[in-house]
Amino acid sequence: MNHIIKFLATLTLFSLLSCGTTAKEDDSLKLWYNQPADATATDDPNGWKDDPEWLKALPLGNGSLGVMVFGDVNKERIQLNEESMWSGSPDDNDNPEASQHLGEIRRLLFEGKYREATELTNRTQICKGAGTGHGNGANVPFGCFQTLGDLWIDFGKEAPYENYYRELDLNDAVVRVSYSQKGINYRREFFASQPAQVMVARFTADKPGQISFSCTMNRPERYRTRNENDQLIMEGALSDGKGGENLQYMARLKAVNKNGTVSYQDSTLTVSDADEVTLLLSASTDYVLDYPEFKGRDFAGITRENLQKASKKTYEALLKAHLDEYQNYFNRVSLDITPAKLEEVPTDERLKQFKETKSDPRLAELLFQFGRYLMISSSRPGTLPANLQGIWANKIQTPWNADYHTDVNVQMNYWPAEVTNLPEMHLPLFDFIEMIARPGAKTARVQYNMEGWVVHPVSNVWGYTSPGEVASWGLHSGGGAWISTHIFEHYAFTLDKDFLKRMYPVLENSVKFYLDWLVEDPETGKLVSGPAVSPENTFVSPDGSHSQISMGPAHDQQVIWQLFTDFLLASGELGIDTKLTDQVVRAKEKLAGPQIGSDGRLMEWAEEFQEVEPGHRHISHLFAVHPGSQISIEKTPELAAAAKKSLDHRIANGGGHTGWSAAWLISQYARLQETEKAKESLNTVLSKSTSPNLFGQHPPFQMDANFGATAGIAEMLLQSHTGIIHLLPALPDDWSTGKVNGLRARGGYTIDMEWQDGKLIKSNIFSDNEGEATVRYGDKTQKVLLEAGVSKKMVF
Ligand code: FUC
Numbered sequence: 001m002n003h004i005i006k007f008l009a010t011l012t013l014f015s016l017l018s019c020g021t022t023a024k025e026d027d028s029l030k031l032w033y034n035q036p037a038d039a040t041a042t043d044d045p046n047g048w049k050d051d052p053e054w055l056k057a058l059p060l061g062n063g064s065l066g067v068m069v070f071g072d073v074n075k076e077r078i079q080l081n082e083e084s085m086w087s088g089s090p091d092d093n094d095n096p097e098a099s100q101h102l103g104e105i106r107r108l109l110f111e112g113k114y115r116e117a118t119e120l121t122n123r124t125q126i127c128k129g130a131g132t133g134h135g136n137g138a139n140v141p142f143g144c145f146q147t148l149g150d151l152w153i154d155f156g157k158e159a160p161y162e163n164y165y166r167e168l169d170l171n172d173a174v175v176r177v178s179y180s181q182k183g184i185n186y187r188r189e190f191f192a193s194q195p196a197q198v199m200v201a202r203f204t205a206d207k208p209g210q211i212s213f214s215c216t217m218n219r220p221e222r223y224r225t226r227n228e229n230d231q232l233i234m235e236g237a238l239s240d241g242k243g244g245e246n247l248q249y250m251a252r253l254k255a256v257n258k259n260g261t262v263s264y265q266d267s268t269l270t271v272s273d274a275d276e277v278t279l280l281l282s283a284s285t286d287y288v289l290d291y292p293e294f295k296g297r298d299f300a301g302i303t304r305e306n307l308q309k310a311s312k313k314t315y316e317a318l319l320k321a322h323l324d325e326y327q328n329y330f331n332r333v334s335l336d337i338t339p340a341k342l343e344e345v346p347t348d349e350r351l352k353q354f355k356e357t358k359s360d361p362r363l364a365e366l367l368f369q370f371g372r373y374l375m376i377s378s379s380r381p382g383t384l385p386a387n388l389q390g391i392w393a394n395k396i397q398t399p400w401n402a403d404y405h406t407d408v409n410v411q412m413n414y415w416p417a418e419v420t421n422l423p424e425m426h427l428p429l430f431d432f433i434e435m436i437a438r439p440g441a442k443t444a445r446v447q448y449n450m451e452g453w454v455v456h457p458v459s460n461v462w463g464y465t466s467p468g469e470v471a472s473w474g475l476h477s478g479g480g481a482w483i484s485t486h487i488f489e490h491y492a493f494t495l496d497k498d499f500l501k502r503m504y505p506v507l508e509n510s511v512k513f514y515l516d517w518l519v520e521d522p523e524t525g526k527l528v529s530g531p532a533v534s535p536e537n538t539f540v541s542p543d544g545s546h547s548q549i550s551m552g553p554a555h556d557q558q559v560i561w562q563l564f565t566d567f568l569l570a571s572g573e574l575g576i577d578t579k580l581t582d583q584v585v586r587a588k589e590k591l592a593g594p595q596i597g598s599d600g601r602l603m604e605w606a607e608e609f610q611e612v613e614p615g616h617r618h619i620s621h622l623f624a625v626h627p628g629s630q631i632s633i634e635k636t637p638e639l640a641a642a643a644k645k646s647l648d649h650r651i652a653n654g655g656g657h658t659g660w661s662a663a664w665l666i667s668q669y670a671r672l673q674e675t676e677k678a679k680e681s682l683n684t685v686l687s688k689s690t691s692p693n694l695f696g697q698h699p700p701f702q703m704d705a706n707f708g709a710t711a712g713i714a715e716m717l718l719q720s721h722t723g724i725i726h727l728l729p730a731l732p733d734d735w736s737t738g739k740v741n742g743l744r745a746r747g748g749y750t751i752d753m754e755w756q757d758g759k760l761i762k763s764n765i766f767s768d769n770e771g772e773a774t775v776r777y778g779d780k781t782q783k784v785l786l787e788a789g790v791s792k793k794m795v796f
Helices: 002-017 099-110 114-124 299-311 315-330 347-357 361-378 409-413 415-419 423-448 479-494 497-517 554-573 579-590 637-652 659-671 675-688 704-717
Strands: 030-033 058-061 065-069 075-082 149-154 162-169 174-181 184-193 198-205 211-218 224-228 231-239 245-258 261-265 268-274 276-285 334-336 725-727 738-745 749-756 759-767 771-777 780-786 790-794
Touching (some): 030 347, 058 184, 058 361, 065 184, 065 198, 075 245, 075 276, 099 114, 099 423, 149 276, 184 315, 198 299, 198 315, 211 224, 211 231, 211 245, 245 268, 245 299, 315 361, 347 361, 347 675, 361 415, 361 675, 409 479, 409 704, 415 704, 415 738, 479 497, 497 579, 554 579, 637 659, 659 675, 659 704, 675 704, 704 738, 725 749, 759 771, 759 780, 780 790
Antiparallel strands (some): 065 075, 149 211, 162 174, 174 184, 184 198, 198 276, 211 268, 224 231, 231 245, 245 276, 261 268, 334 738, 738 749, 749 759, 771 780
């Protein structure tokens, strides 16, 4: 009971103190808490160890600037990120020795000599140099994504406080904190503005002259602070991983006060007795997404100008511009699956309760929209793509360098973009692919003496495309094909021909690499990829040795099938018919395809090897079910049934034990219309892999679980990968009544649906273009004729 009173009391307090936030408020879309995150807790220097208090802080982001608000009362901590804060530097890790041994390795593998092949592969095919530093690359050339630092706001008080409340409101991407102390009601609001390119923090109280604090900035290493022209500045340079320095960065902080005084002394900004204060922070680096230098941005000028411009605007004007820009994206999709009367409990308590109840539609709704929020906050047009931690990290050495893993992780980051109506958030990934295609061409030439471009399982902001430093995971040759499938996916949803024309050469050159890479299996005459891995998974080879390397692992065959399919569809859309398209048609026909093993499961490798870890986290041989479309219940029922067997076997042996792995299972089971299993997988994410601030957990913190869960929930409500728009393919029983608006389907359609007692009662389709859509609900399918820009009611 007291939760509700406190929640409603705080709402009135806010409405009393607030101004500016006008959008349709859906109070259910708030993460809220009754305690602050403890800003006095120190972070563990070990990058692989999570910091519990940081996982209670609330994230904000404008695509490039990341902010974590602790909301602590007497001393506030604002942990800061800038998307390009990477140590390391461009480096050449391609191994010119590799190509001369490829033929021999392939011969050994075709002859089943896995031990010898693995030995030769480990000696001749891995990258030159340190590679990723085994995921600890902060001080090697690969580098890692690091914290920008911390802004500390010390109120110099010890007094107890009451009526504490803090929230992250997904409706307007604003964090609010309120509390009373010595009879004064205090309030803080924070947001990260994309239009103004600054973080904005406002401090108010319900009596005049009550705002006094001192600000400092620091980070664990490599910084200095000073003040200049009424600004506090933190600046420095990061390690280049070769004993010198590379990336330069700067953060500027300014206070705009109403009454009271503000002074800048050495490294401290001090505010005294103000009625109200707005802090503005801008940050940037000299990084540019431009191979091979990646340098040259005027970070000092940019931060100065952003701060100057912002300080001339009122708080209300800054907030309005932020809301208009943010809500243009966020408000496109609404999901309501919450039964009417639901108790309001703080989010962290809600999570705890869920571990017992395993049923809380409100939490699923919140997680769905939180994933969209994180996508908007970490990936805007013109920024870098979201990395393993989005844009949020509080460490110098982040786990796996918070890099771009291309053997599921960066792809999963972008699975929600199209179906949850955020196509613009997908664009940074294409800028990145366009960039890596250039060093990737050098890797193809130097490492394999082949055409086109390739990337292996890891990349970074310095254009790393070489294999990893260990063959067991580092030789994922399917990375280029998999990441390239996002190109036609974006086109399929947007029908943006200019985009397709722009990315066609990247697709074409990826195809050229695989045409050179594929070889005929002497036994079957089929085209197979290899030496290759089924990402990070190990089998027992006939000679008893544990191996990862083989010819024709299912994953590579499937991503190459999808790449060839997408390339031919793209060529068709652009009216391109060349020698290359003919070559691809023939190669696709000759590709070794999915096989069913003697136990009825889909085979992960070309041979029925015994698995060393039957519950392995990767399910790479099921790419063809999701996100691919080679296998589907509709078109390949036997293969779909085998895929389901493989999934069940994986889980029965402990599969889905990392956040991203469980999140992937949601989409897999939804595609196989295994509703309750899809829901169970979502329950696993919520009960095992979700932090108090709803950040996903690998563990440690890893954001792909968030994006994977949002995409999975969308996949349960709407599918269109077979060319048929399927309404409510996997609707769980405990979401029996609800509605969703604004989801997207391939072909340029927007779908609204409403259901009651598990039955669809209303559905609308809006088409960007004139045309005919095939729509299915249950066992009924209908053709719907559509005009461009017109919404049409559908009746089933
Ligand atoms: C791959 C996965 C790991 C982790 C890492 C970032 O190596 O196998 O589980 O997610 O990426």
